Amino acid sequence: MSLLSISASPHIQGDYSVKKIMWGVVYALIPASLVAIYFFGLDAIRVMLIAVAASLFFEWLIQKYLIKGTDTYMDGSAVITGLLLAFNVPSNLPWWIVVIGALVAIGIGKMSFGGLGKNVFNPALVGRVFMLISFPVQMTSWPTSKPLFSEIADAITGPTPLGIVKEGLDAGLSVNQVMAEVPSFMQQFVGGIGGSLGEVSALALILGGIFMLWKKIITWEIPLSVLLSAFLFSGLFWLIDPTHYVNPIFHLLTGGMMLGAIFMATDMVSSPMARNGQLVFGVGIGLLTVTIRIWGAYPEGMSFAILIMNGLTPLINTMFKPKRFGRK
Template identity: 45%
Template sequence: MLDSPLLASPHAHAPVSISRTMGLVLLALLPATLLGLWQFGWPAILLFAATLSAALLFEALALILGGKPLRPTLMDGSALLTGWLLVMTLPPWAPWWIGVLGAFIAIIVGKQVFGGLGQNLFNPAMVARVVLLVSFPLEMTQWVGPQPLFFEQTPGLSAGLAISLDGLAAPWDAMSGASILGQVDLILQQGGDLAAATPELFAPLRALLGGIPGSLGETSALLLLLGGLFLIRKGVIDWVIPVAVLLGVAVPASLLHLIDPARFAGPLLHLLAGATLLTAFFIATDPVTSPVSRLGQAVFGAGIGLLIYLIRTFGAYPEGAAFAILLMNAATPMIDHYIKPRIFGRDRRGRPLPVAGDTAQERQR
């Protein structure tokens, strides 16, 4: 008999363990996260701490109630990564309870209800993000521009605590506004010309370096891109899904922008603003909720990118990343059914490959 219980798959028999994989993803997220925390100050730091603490707490409670061992699961980093990804998609000055409630939805509803790590059909962080957005639209759409730590007009620790407890109230509510994508939507609703407004609204260099309003995951496109390339270099993720997501956004954005630049924003805005890069490298690449074959992953990623663009451009929400992820998560079983990886020794249809020197008459015997 084994002294330790056998947990659900995946089982690691090599240096690439679950905890090492999660650790590398967290390491790749760290630079963009640190910049975001510095850019948005104490309210963001408190929200970050509350969300991650709640994710670990709810994971521990679920394990205790389910009679499962605490240490292996809590130490593998999956709950920490779920909370981390969730808070990267939240408004940085959202009240603390948004992060705690989101952690509950992600860990309990999005993950543990399905059986825990490796069993969930949908990305847990995106389940929480969508539920929060639909249930609390005001708190989930109050964005602020960068308010770096220790600057004169930035809230200190006591003011940051007040914002975290009570939400955006006077005088800090005057700093809130729409994200870049929200401003694009507002311009179109007012009948404005995007081609004329974009140069003042969106500066690619500022988006690369983290100088635009948005969530923690929309701070520095450059740091998110470098983090994603680091994961590809380390073999944690493959390049297929990120490239497919980016092309799924860029191709329709380029085509429609060429047709009518006054109505449709260019591809750079869609790639560098919003959660496109965070989605492409850190969320869509979740191995549990994405297809198995490379062709299936390409279809999956392209579908996410296309849905992101369509929801942003024609939908009711200025950001469509979370909805796109959940819709393609739901399509993953169908993609895996119709696009299967070729089994060694068999063709794409599953028939055995002919053996060298084997004749048709011998095979019929």
């Protein structure tokens, strides 16, 4: 018989593990991936494969030769970063931009802080924003989505619904005129709008979100507060002046709103710990996103909003403490 082991309580551990959580997120991304493949065809598969492979490769490389720690590339977090990165880019993006994006995401966004658990910002968004600023043209020429096996010729590019609205409103058109050009809410919800890979179907993303909630990978606080605050804030302007401000439902269903609220803002590492802090974090993202969308230079503000709130997370963590038992 081996020696009895001695340790302090507790003597049992739950069956959560980092791997389980990370792969759970990957599973939750499957419906959205399938939708992306359906609408963008082989291009989608290409971008996703390149992004995931490049992320894994850089994670392995840096871990092995720079950090010299234990291998972490198989814990699934790099796969998530890769997939989310792919979800945030157009399907016709040249392969080398995707690779550069993955390098920035993993190298600067994650490993430069010391690897998993230590990064301040969401790595995928760091990569995405880097690409957006460095390669604005490639990053904003979206192919119009075309269902798989359909006969439409390739390489038609067009703006996203948000882009159409932004340009239209800037040009002085009224909301009604602009809205005539964008897909219907139903289309936005189920899928089929132009945009980045992961933005085409709100439904698929919500399915993934429900899966993660069920598996207790995420909590409801962040997604709900992001969506609700964005809805209320944009709704307020819509109520005041429906000719200049678009319907809040449009804000919820288009662009990176769902993707950001469900998958990016909920990133454990870069979001606050306490429940009230998470609510503040979510509300901040919602308000900032709508602010950027309405008044900013970019049609889409989700990435920036999340990154800004990521930066504020340590502050939120010190300011917002959980409800203590037996204290006020």
